[in-house]
Amino acid sequence: MATDDRQTPHDHEQKDREHIEPHDDAGYETVSGIKMGHAKVPKFLKATYIILAMWAVYYGLTATPVNDRTDASTPMEPTAEAGAEIFSTSCAGCHAVTAQKLVGPGLAGVKERLGDTELTNVLHKGRPERGMPAPPSLGLNEAQIQALKLYMETLK
Ligand code: HEC
DSSP, X not given: OHHHHHHHHHHHHHHHHHHHOTTHHHHEEEETXXXXXXXXXXXXXXXXXXXXXXXXXXXXXXXXXXXXXXXXTSOSSOOHHHHHHHHHHXXXXXXXXXXXXXXXXXXXXXXXXXXXXXXXXXXXXXXXXGTBOOGGGGTOOHHHHHHHHHHHHTOO
């Protein structure tokens, strides 16, 4: 009786499993009681792994460390459009782009009036003794000053 008691549920288990997984031999093997598939890694996944690995190497070699990244407001390419934006935040409080005087003179035609050298000079050094702050003291970097200069040149 004791032997029958142990064997009977075991037999049922075996039968149940055969019933549920009739293709056991074809698709699976059991390793430490865990069912394992024999499926190969599909080609497209292998390709994806290779591409990801190549991208990781490329990124590692070319990425700019976070600390070296310039401020988001810094134009990478100084353009007159970027200069116009910088002007509206840093300069428009004192200057109109027309001939109208505010705190400082209106900047219409400023390039013709000052000439290239003096314009460059004012944009780097300002005239602190006369109320025109040096743009670097306003937190502007060289690229931003170049952009401002391009914008100044569009003011006729
Ligand atoms: C706090 C007010 C103030 C701010 C801000 C300011 N300026 Fe001026 N700026 C002046 C004053 C005042 C003068 C006139 C100085 C003088 O009498 O020589 C001047 C002169 C100038 C001139 C020479 C104009 C001329 O006809 O001689 C230029 C160019 C100029 N500013 C550009 C800028 C730019 C670009 C900015 C923004 C980065 C700026 N300024 C920000 C007050 C300011």
